[in-house]
Amino acid sequence: MTLGLDLFTVLAVSAGCLFFIAGTVGLLRFPDTLTRLHALTKADNLGLGLVVLGLLPQSAGMLGALKLVCVWLIAQVSSAVVSQVIAGAIRDKGHES
Amino acid sequence: MSPATIFDIGLAVLVLGVAAWTILVRDTFAAVVSFVVYGLLVALVWVRLSAVDVALTEAAIGSGVTGMLLLGAAARLRPAEAGATPPSALICASAAGLCTLIAMGLAATTLILPDPAPTLAPAAMAGLPASGLGNPVTGVLFVYRALDTLLEKVVLVLALVGVWSLAADEEWGGTPEISATRQPDGILTFLAQLLPPVGIVLAIYMFWVGADHPGGAFQGGALLTAMWLLVLMAGVRTAPATGLVALRLVIVAGPVIFLAIGFAGFAWADGFLSYPAGYAKPLIVIAEAALTLSIGVTLGLLALGPRRCMASAPPPSWASGCSASSPARSCYAKFWPSM
Amino acid sequence: MIGSGVFMLFGVIARRGAAGGVDADPVPQALVITGIVVAFSATAMAVALLLRLFKATGEATLAVSAPKDAGGDGDRS
Numbered sequence: 001m002t003l004g005l006d007l008f009t010v011l012a013v014s015a016g017c018l019f020f021i022a023g024t025v026g027l028l029r030f031p032d033t034l035t036r037l038h039a040l041t042k043a044d045n046l047g048l049g050l051v052v053l054g055l056l057p058q059s060a061g062m063l064g065a066l067k068l069v070c071v072w073l074i075a076q077v078s079s080a081v082v083s084q085v086i087a088g089a090i091r092d093k094g095h096e097s
Numbered sequence: 098m099s100p101a102t103i104f105d106i107g108l109a110v111l112v113l114g115v116a117a118w119t120i121l122v123r124d125t126f127a128a129v130v131s132f133v134v135y136g137l138l139v140a141l142v143w144v145r146l147s148a149v150d151v152a153l154t155e156a157a158i159g160s161g162v163t164g165m166l167l168l169g170a171a172a173r174l175r176p177a178e179a180g181a182t183p184p185s186a187l188i189c190a191s192a193a194g195l196c197t198l199i200a201m202g203l204a205a206t207t208l209i210l211p212d213p214a215p216t217l218a219p220a221a222m223a224g225l226p227a228s229g230l231g232n233p234v235t236g237v238l239f240v241y242r243a244l245d246t247l248l249e250k251v252v253l254v255l256a257l258v259g260v261w262s263l264a265a266d267e268e269w270g271g272t273p274e275i276s277a278t279r280q281p282d283g284i285l286t287f288l289a290q291l292l293p294p295v296g297i298v299l300a301i302y303m304f305w306v307g308a309d310h311p312g313g314a315f316q317g318g319a320l321l322t323a324m325w326l327l328v329l330m331a332g333v334r335t336a337p338a339t340g341l342v343a344l345r346l347v348i349v350a351g352p353v354i355f356l357a358i359g360f361a362g363f364a365w366a367d368g369f370l371s372y373p374a375g376y377a378k379p380l381i382v383i384a385e386a387a388l389t390l391s392i393g394v395t396l397g398l399l400a401l402g403p404r405r406c407m408a409s410a411p412p413p414s415w416a417s418g419c420s421a422s423s424p425a426r427s428c429y430a431k432f433w434p435s436m
Numbered sequence: 437m438i439g440s441g442v443f444m445l446f447g448v449i450a451r452r453g454a455a456g457g458v459d460a461d462p463v464p465q466a467l468v469i470t471g472i473v474v475a476f477s478a479t480a481m482a483v484a485l486l487l488r489l490f491k492a493t494g495e496a497t498l499a500v501s502a503p504k505d506a507g508g509d510g511d512r513s
Contacts, residue, residue: 074295081288088284116437132437139440146447147459154469158476159440166476170483177495200441207448216453216461233462234469242466249470256477260484315473392473399480402487 005057012054019047033090041083048075105145112138125171125178129164136160149311150234153303157319158396165326166400229378231309238313239381243370247359250352250388253395257348261339264403289331296324304389308378314385318392325397339404344394351391355384439475443468 026039052072059065115138119131136159143152183189221233221241230236238246304317328334337344358380359370366373372380446464453461489495 074292077288077291081284084284116441119437135437136440139444142444143447146444146451147454148447148450148465148468151443151447151465151468151472154472155440155443159472163476163479166480166483170487173487174490177490177497196438203442203445207445207452210449210452213455214449214452216455217463218453218455218458218461221462222457233458234465237462237466238469241463245466245470249473252474253477256481259481263484263488313469315469396476399477402480403484 009054009057012050016047016050016054019043019050023047034087037083037086041079045076045079048072108138108141108145112142123183125174126168129167129171132167133160133164136164148234150232150307150313150316153311153313153316154319157316157323162319162322162326162396162400166402169400169402227374227377228372228381229308230381232307232311232313234311235307235313235381239384240372240377243355243359246388247352247355247370250355250391253392253399254348254352257395257399260399260403283331285331286333289328289333293324293328296320296327300324300389300393304385305382307385308382314388315392318389319396321389321393322396322400325393326400329397329401336401339398347394348391348398351388351395354387358384439471443471446471 020043023040023043026043027036030036030039049072052068055068056065059068112135115131115135119128119135122128122131137156140152140156140160143149143155218233221237224240225231225233225236228236228240230240300317300320302317303312303320304314305312307313307316329336362369362371365376446468447460450460450462450464450468453464455461
């Protein structure tokens with residue numbers, strides 16, 4: 001049972017890391033800030049979700065798992081708001097850098 | 098080589114790379130952002146060094162609030178950047194060489210420590226059950242070296258007075274400048290209404306659990322600062338005028354209560370800052386609670402900086418064009434109600 | 437950055453002093469926590485000084501020679 005759980009953890013965390021790498025490649029290769037924001041928020045949120053999912057079997061009881069999920073929720077909310085704020089600032093300034 | 102060692106080496110290389118990038122990059126905004134990233138990576142280093150309390154403090158204060166302070170300064174100093182000339186290559190090279198030499202010397206001293214290294218950990222752990230605490234770092238901060246913590250809090254208040262005194266005389270008692278306009282449907286307002294309740298609960302939890310697990314007053318106070326600054330940034334609340342008596346009472350409440358407990362140690366225990374047997378933990382928790390609130394407010398005011406609103410001078414003509422809820426206008430309206 | 441580097445040296449010494457049931461010596465950890473807070477207040481003070489210098493002279497760096505009307509500006513502001 002623990003072997004299966006460990007395997008699930010390794011797979012999920014690796015998949016999450018792949019998504020993070022994809023998001024970083026998007027950050028480096030996309031032409032302007034809005035597309036980079038898109039790559040960052042979509043890929044990183046999914047990557048973080050997969051990492052948290054993979055760490056859930058390793059957590060210390062129900063409370064630890066709940067804390068991990070809370071971390072993911074707060075990261076989701078703040079990254080969504082930050083990307084909206086940055087996009088709004090770009091639209092207001094009228095140029096993209 | 099275990100995976101942990103590989104991770105450690107990779108982390109060290111990453112920290113050195115980001116640090117070098119912070120120093121070498123020319124644009125101030127990019128340097129500040131890089132510094133915040135460096136702070137978060139250093140927090141990871143602290144976790145690897147088994148110092149979780151320090152990791153929390155570094156992430157919250159060292160990289161979070163300091164980053165906000167530096168970003169505000171970089172934004173205000175942008176007009177001066179055009180005329181700035183970087184120091185000459187000789188000065189840069191000699192500074193880098195000197196820093197590297199000193200760093201290598203200091204690193205060598207950690208390597209020549211005898212094995213096992215001299216440590217106070219057993220002595221610290223031995224006295225801990227008498228105080229009722231479970232976290233040795235909190236024990237050191239509030240039991241063994243409580244004087245250091247008291248003086249550190251006084252240093253914070255002194256720094257705040259110093260920062261306030263750097264505004265012009267007519268601005269004494271005014272409001273720190275926040276360039277925030279209230280957008281009731283804006284996304285930042287949404288975050289400022291959603292996150293602070295969660296943040297406040299987390300801050301109280303971090304302060305409370307600091308007695309037995311990693312946490313403590315400074316970490317909780319820094320989280321309170323972050324929530325308060327978020328609310329101010331979104332314009333949901335205006336920054337308080339620094340002349341408000343209530344604000345000043347909150348700022349000094351922490352050190353004053355701690356000092357009172359310290360002096361009361363003469364009455365009910367051996368001397369200054371000693372606790373009576375059996376009552377150590379409640380007294381420490383009371384002191385920590387007052388300190389958390391004080392630290393939250395003081396750190397926030399330090400990050401906001403000196404005041405801009407001039408209480409005695411008439412408002413400039415552009416101020417009448419401000420929106421009704423902007424902090425600048427409300428500040429002027431306090432002293433010039435005809436606006 | 438130099439400050440946080442020195443703190444990390446403290447951290448290494450703390451880690452080497454693992455004994456008595458804890459993974460790291462708590463005394464250097466407490467010293468570093470105090471140090472981080474004090475370093476932040478010093479940074480805030482330095483930034484406030486910098487902003488004041490900028491407000492008074494319009495530049496963010498110290499001039500190599502003193503400006504000619506330094507006395508009048510100092511008294512006024």
